[in-house]
Amino acid sequence: MPERSVTMGRTTHVALPEPRLSNTAVKRPRQCRARYPRRPHASTVGDTGQALTLTLMNDPAVSIQRLSPSLEQDFLRFFEGTAFSDNPRWSSCYCQCFYEDHTVIKWSDRTATENRALACERIRRRSMEGYLAYIDGIPVGWCNAAPRRLLHALDSEPTADAERVGTILCFLVDPSLRGRGIARQLLDAACDGLRSQGLAIAEANPRTSPRSAAENHFGPLQMYLAAGFTIVKEDDDGSVWVRRQL
Numbered sequence: 001m002p003e004r005s006v007t008m009g010r011t012t013h014v015a016l017p018e019p020r021l022s023n024t025a026v027k028r029p030r031q032c033r034a035r036y037p038r039r040p041h042a043s044t045v046g047d048t049g050q051a052l053t054l055t056l057m058n059d060p061a062v063s064i065q066r067l068s069p070s071l072e073q074d075f076l077r078f079f080e081g082t083a084f085s086d087n088p089r090w091s092s093c094y095c096q097c098f099y100e101d102h103t104v105i106k107w108s109d110r111t112a113t114e115n116r117a118l119a120c121e122r123i124r125r126r127s128m129e130g131y132l133a134y135i136d137g138i139p140v141g142w143c144n145a146a147p148r149r150l151l152h153a154l155d156s157e158p159t160a161d162a163e164r165v166g167t168i169l170c171f172l173v174d175p176s177l178r179g180r181g182i183a184r185q186l187l188d189a190a191c192d193g194l195r196s197q198g199l200a201i202a203e204a205n206p207r208t209s210p211r212s213a214a215e216n217h218f219g220p221l222q223m224y225l226a227a228g229f230t231i232v233k234e235d236d237d238g239s240v241w242v243r244r245q246l
Contacts, residue, residue, distance in 0.1 A: 145190035166194030
């Protein structure tokens, strides 16, 4: 088994979905429809200037930081760099889809410029959450994970325990670094971060048979199952809802 060490240090900043309970819920765009036994960890990942650094044998250290206003440029650097280099059609999203109420806006009309501005505004207001992965100070991965109450795309699909739930929405990893465990490390950090906010449950909406890496952006089902999530609901779009206690 590879050795794993956990250290705490300062990262150089260089700019890397709920059971369906209603049959009348608003249908969200495909790329917007909403990822262990618990690992020991040295500290909760937060926005205090510290980062959780994970080192695997023969791999460079990956450090994870919770999104904060000071990381806005890192977020933009990743999204406008390698994040969508193999799927440019989705590059206009800036991970805003789930933060919008789709009974009010028409997502297909949204432009990259609008989404970029909204992402920056939400980052500054701390009304958008997620986690950036870094290698050598360069952002190489992203996980969008937030308290469910912030995700207005899910307002039409209510759940009784929404105030206790954090939803893990999507993963992006530099295509040249996929398959090296970065998504799993982001998942661990997201669960730690949601727990630190007092949330009791993490949920996600992975696909059972994704036909491409793009369709797998909700996170691989097997990754969730290996991390202690269990399937709690099957959806009608080829996906399942998974949950785990935090």
